[in-house]
Amino acid sequence: MAQVKIDCMYEPCPIPLLKAARELSSLELGDVVLIETDHSCAIANITEWAEKEKLDCWIEETRSGDWNIYIKKT
Amino acid sequence: MINQGKNDRLWQYVGGVLLIFVLVLIISRMAERSSVNLLFGVLFGFTLQRSRFCFVSCARDPVLFGNTRSVNALLLSLAIMTVAFPIIQNIQLQSIGKIVGQVHPVGIHTAVGALLFGFGMVIAGACASGTLMRVGEGYLMQVIVLIGFLIGVLLGVLNFGWWYDRFIAEAPVIYLPQYFGWIRAVIFQLGVLLVLYFFIKHYSSRKKIKI
Amino acid sequence: MKENQEMGLLKKLYTVVFKNIWPLWVGGVILAALNTVYLLLLGRAWRITTGFTYWSAWVVQAFGGKPQEWSYFVETGRQTEVEQCFFSNDLSLVSFGVILGALLSVLLSGQFKIKKIKTTKQAIAALAGGIIMGYASRIALGCNIGAFFSAVPSLSLSGYVFGLFVVIGAWLGSKFLVKFLL
Numbered sequence: 096m097a098q099v100k101i102d103c104m105y106e107p108c109p110i111p112l113l114k115a116a117r118e119l120s121s122l123e124l125g126d127v128v129l130i131e132t133d134h135s136c137a138i139a140n141i142t143e144w145a146e147k148e149k150l151d152c153w154i155e156e157t158r159s160g161d162w163n164i165y166i167k168k169t
Numbered sequence: 170m171i172n173q174g175k176n177d178r179l180w181q182y183v184g185g186v187l188l189i190f191v192l193v194l195i196i197s198r199m200a201e202r203s204s205v206n207l208l209f210g211v212l213f214g215f216t217l218q219r220s221r222f223c224f225v226s227c228a229r230d231p232v233l234f235g236n237t238r239s240v241n242a243l244l245l246s247l248a249i250m251t252v253a254f255p256i257i258q259n260i261q262l263q264s265i266g267k268i269v270g271q272v273h274p275v276g277i278h279t280a281v282g283a284l285l286f287g288f289g290m291v292i293a294g295a296c297a298s299g300t301l302m303r304v305g306e307g308y309l310m311q312v313i314v315l316i317g318f319l320i321g322v323l324l325g326v327l328n329f330g331w332w333y334d335r336f337i338a339e340a341p342v343i344y345l346p347q348y349f350g351w352i353r354a355v356i357f358q359l360g361v362l363l364v365l366y367f368f369i370k371h372y373s374s375r376k377k378i379k380i
Numbered sequence: 381m382k383e384n385q386e387m388g389l390l391k392k393l394y395t396v397v398f399k400n401i402w403p404l405w406v407g408g409v410i411l412a413a414l415n416t417v418y419l420l421l422l423g424r425a426w427r428i429t430t431g432f433t434y435w436s437a438w439v440v441q442a443f444g445g446k447p448q449e450w451s452y453f454v455e456t457g458r459q460t461e462v463e464q465c466f467f468s469n470d471l472s473l474v475s476f477g478v479i480l481g482a483l484l485s486v487l488l489s490g491q492f493k494i495k496k497i498k499t500t501k502q503a504i505a506a507l508a509g510g511i512i513m514g515y516a517s518r519i520a521l522g523c524n525i526g527a528f529f530s531a532v533p534s535l536s537l538s539g540y541v542f543g544l545f546v547v548i549g550a551w552l553g554s555k556f557l558v559k560f561l562l
Binding site: 178181182184185186188189192199200202203205206207208209210211212213214215216217218219220221222224225228229232233238239241242243245246247249250251253254255257258261265268269270271272273274275278279280281282283284285286287288289290291292293294296297298300301302303304305306307308309310311313314315316317318319320321322323324325326327328329330332333337342343344345346354355358361 | 403413414415428429455475479486496517529546549550554
Binding site: 159 | 401404486490491492493495496497498502554557558561562
């Protein structure tokens with residue numbers, strides 16, 4: 096079970112989700128993508144997409160205005 | 170939060186409470202009209218940030234990712250105002266003889282302006298309300314967008330005459346109640362919003378990201 | 381025992397209002413209500429970029445210009461407004477308020493962070509995007525708020541046209557973004 100980290104700090108809205116989707120398409124079942132982002136809209140955006148694609152997704156807030164978003168390929 | 174102690178955030182909470190005090194102080198001392206403007210601005214900004222309401226997301230996400238929550242919230246918002254605004258317009262028409270609200274001439278200028286605006290907002294990462302919101306959140310990128318806005322608006326003001334003479338001066342103002350009557354206009358618009366809702370729902374359910 | 385229960389309730393209230401993200405539809409309902417009350421109280425709906433024209437004009441004024449004499453402000457009947465100042469002009473105050481409201485929101489949820497700019501490409505995109513939007517807002521007679529969010533409920537067809545074309549523009553912008561800025 097691999098975990099791939101994508102650093103999306105300081106990057107604006109659609110970029111984190113676009114990068115995550117691109118990464119996920121090349122991963123295997125059970126692998127996890129970790130997106131590091133500080134964009135508040137990206138969370139809403141990514142969680143909705145993950146729900147729609149029926150992927151496991153959870154978030155932790157690491158520091159003020161920073162989040163780790165985990166998406167697992169299921 | 171895992172990497173940060175409670176105290177690191179304490180200054181933010183204190184700052185927030187202080188800001189509330191300062192705002193209450195200022196607003197209570199302002200002239201009535203000014204106080205309403207500032208108060209509502211704060212409420213708009215607070216709501217936008219709390220809900221991460223984003224117009225760029227509304228326009229971009231259904232097409233790019235098949236996400237529809239943003240646009241559905243927008244449609245709901247428009248539907249509520251579609252019923253509420255005309256009531257106020259009607260009242261005001263009878264008392265001051267004027268149609269209040271954003272009623273403007275429509276024409277090629279609207280289409281071209283909107284096209285450019287849509288393009289600009291996606292590459293800047295925010296629209297007008299979003300830019301102000303993100304400046305408040307601390308995004309330095311949107312501070313640059315705001316500066317761009319001020320430059321662009323200035324260019325637009327200086328260039329306005331060109332557009333006005335060619336397109337805006339002769340453009341008609343199409344105010345729906347004038348053609349349909351109040352009630353039919355509202356029902357028509359609610360119908361349009363409903364059709365849009367279903368259209369977007371159907372279209373986006375088949376959307377997959379193509380990279 | 382009762383004190384603990386009260387603290388628990390307060391904490392829950394704080395979390396729901398200030399910590400958790402509000403659902404988008406809740407934001408939509410509140411914005412609609414706010415804009416409606418605003419229209420009722422002031423006889424005008426929310427708009428943003430027109431306020432920016434005053435901010436720009438005042439910057440020019442600080443450098444010796446006379447914006448109140450420009451044909452734009454004279455012909456649109458906005459001479460009075462451009463002669464006001466930052467804290468007395470309707471639209472200037474609302475936009476300033478939006479910034480403060482958003483700041484208040486992140487402070488109270490402990491999520492404030494100065495987010496730097498990562499690349500020069502981003503900064504250029506930001507500036508270019510802002511300039512394009514500013515110029516476009518004058519042609520279209522408003523922005524996403526003035527020419528759409530407030531125009532559609534005002535039952536003006538201009539709102540429909542703006543909405544349609546802004547989506548097309550956004551689509552083009554997305555293609556450009558993915559190709560050059562990803």
